[in-house]
Amino acid sequence: MTDSHGSNTGAAKIDSKNNGDAAIPNALSCDVRKRQGDFSLDVSLDVPASGVTALFGPSGSGKTTLLRLIAGLDRPDSGRVTLGDRVLADTRSGTHRPVHRRGLGVVFQEARLFPHYRVRGNLTYGMPRQSDSRFDDLVALLGIEPLLERMPGMLSGGEARRVAIGRALLTRPRLLLMDEPLTGLDGERKRELLRYLVRLTREIDIPVVYVSHDPAEITAIADHLAVMERGRLAAYGELDTLMLQLDLTRRLGGFEAATRLAVTVLSHDPHYALTDVGLDDGQRLRVPLLDLPPSHRTWLRIGVRDVALATRMPRDTSYRNGLIAQIEAMAASNHEPSAMELRLRVGDQRLRARLTRQACDEMQLEVGQTVLALIRSVSFDDAV
Secondary structure, eight states: OOOOTTOOOSSOOBOOSOGGGTTSOOOEEEEEEEEETTEEEEEEEEEOSSSEEEEEOOTTSSHHHHHHHHHTSSOOSEEEEEETTEEEEETTTTEEOOGGGSOEEEEOSSOOOOTTSOHHHHHHTTOOGGGHHHHHHHHHHHTOGGGTTSOGGGSOHHHHHHHHHHHHHTTOOSEEEEESTTTTOOHHHHHHHHHHHHHHHHHBOSOEEEEESOHHHHHHHOSEEEEEETTEEEEEEEHHHHHTOGGGTTTTGGGGGEEEEEEEEEEEETTTTEEEEEOTTSOEEEEEOOSOOTTOEEEEEEEGGGEEEESSOOSSOSOOEEEEEEEEEEEEOSSOTTEEEEEEEETTEEEEEEEEHHHHHHHTOOTTOEEEEEEOGGGOBOOO
């Protein structure tokens, strides 16, 4: 499980800004066009000065092309890229800052470590003197202290990428770019690195642009989502808001498979290996045992197909979780003829469900109706 946005894990935030830039907001703005053969990119995007903005879309949608233009690895045919008050590229004035002068940290799919340097040497390569004070904190945050004297050839794929992330951050960047950092890792190594990334992005105080085609990965880490389609920006906004827009179901691909609820851990039941969690409106749920302390804020991912509706709690059923909810919106599924998409309000939060059109008609469900959302405990995801 990831920490709820805005929660405080008790660790001090790691300041990644240069001393002279402390008062300068690091919001990223790009309005760029680029043609490569038959493919053309035309994107206007403003990224907030903090949090994780994920670029999502199928292969060939333009995610990496946009990232390379931001990084300065490629030049736009026309347009402008700024970071805070700094112009990184402007075709009208002929401005094009080289990569090493953009104040960015870039992490690729491959770690690209220097093979002849130990981990410590890789981390300190190009590190400014003012980063000395944060070296130990960052090493601890990434869990790489035991690796400092190893050579890159002795590292696993996940370990090497953690080192690459540490090296990028120790340059004190104003923006971190990550291009599919989990691609190619097996299940357990991928989950392990994702846990580190989630924790890291909650602790650093710079914006992160994160490229991925994996909805579950983005759901765990992102605050904002930019959906790319054929070189264009198809949708952009807060992740949770987009996931609840029924008209975006097709474009969001796998994102419609789950929505999130913010909860607080209340207590644990070791006998049944269950955890009681509470929503802000006072309702409670029992979920598979979480390795989190009481009072900890976290997210629960709930599959849309794991939500059933009833007008009252049924007897003799395996469902053990029921949330009082109000139907806020209903729409026919645009890719599943037999289904209806529903958005439910649960206190101040929202939940999605997918039911058959027949069930909706027979239950005479309508917008504004109060219902009981039945949720299977096994549908909760504590992968990160």
